[in-house]
Amino acid sequence: MVRNNMTEPTIDIRFYLNGIAFNRNAPASWTLLRFLRDALGYTGTKCGCEVGECGACTVIVDGQPVNACLILTPQIDGANIWTIEGVAAAGANELHPIQKAFLECDAAHCGFCSPGMIMSTIALFLKNSNPDDAQIKQALAGNLCRCTGYIQIIDAVRKAASKITENDLQKFVS
């Protein structure tokens, strides 16, 4: 362990972020959310309540959706992490089918909850790519939309489910 200039203890961690291998020195008491945003500059993951209630910071860790505000950097050592920045294919000039469905269904009003909603949708599809409405609602129950655009969001998930292929999901678990 070494100390950084903020006299915070740091820890050396290795992880995959959006398919890229990282080896970083991270402040050990930082949450994954803060580390993504303030250290790595990945600001697509939003900071909402910071206590696990709102889901704006949902990311996928080892195939499972989790709140990035409730995980500390030492806890992601060795993990495979996906954030909204990695959803569309790298270098492609095209959005991912789930993102397209969100656009087409007007599922973003202010857009603050969208990254979390999309990460929860990916996680749902990893388990069940043909969900019924009850399963969609359950999968998104940990993501709040303060504009209350839930109808459009659920429409978007339903539409995405009708389009999604295994190929569109494979990378999130490999």
Added chain:
Amino acid sequence: MSLPEPLIPKSLGDALKAKAGKNVVAIAGGTDILVKLHDRFDDPQPKLLILDHLKAIHKIAITKKEVTIGPLVTFSEIEKSDILKAHASQLTEAASLAGSTQIRNRATIGGNLANGSPAGDLISPLYVLGASLELSSSKSKRIVPIEEFFIGPGKTVLKSNELITAIKIPKLNNHGFFLRLATRRALAISKVSVAASLIIENKKIESIKIALGAVAPTVIRATRTEELLLGKALSPQVIADAASIIKEEARPIDDIRSNALYRKEMVGVLLKRGLEGILNG
């Protein structure tokens, strides 16, 4: 939040040695402790002992007599476990209703117990299943029946040098249920929960345990209601009688989540719903 250097043990033995240190606080899923630390700036800040990497206490095992659950097993893993579905349906039901998908993927059974909230949803199922907890320090190990583990809200008999290292449930062929009531179905802490385990032979209740969550300083057994039901066959009248006396066993308070009067009424309603579910098969 700025914390001292965390401890990251690679084995349970190392973790137990580290737990003997001063001001060392274990962190499993972090869903309680990180919420508590979020707004806390007072000194001294705890040294976190990160349990994540301890595979030895992150599994579910079954023998002839009992099921053993490692404290790091998450709510999501409980929800999906075939072993637990078969032997502890109350527990899988409770795990599936708590928090959100994101919370269930991190929240652990050990954290739910050690946190000691009377509203912890896995606790009342473990009461009626007759669970016992293995508490270990680097020097010794003891087994504590779950009903002796909690002393008050947020208070348990866990010593500062101990970790919960196993949760053991005897195998019983029981009927049962877990029902809870919260402001919304997801992401809300229970206002009231009722868990029950029944053994019914030739329609007669041969054995019964009922536990109530969030209506007393700790989870409690509803022993008077159990006595009333013991030896009887379930019928609408018996269920109505039980639902009326169980209200008087609850000792709830008014707080931000609900009020005492409503909680008492709802204990009766949930018991009625659960028992009717069994009666109607």
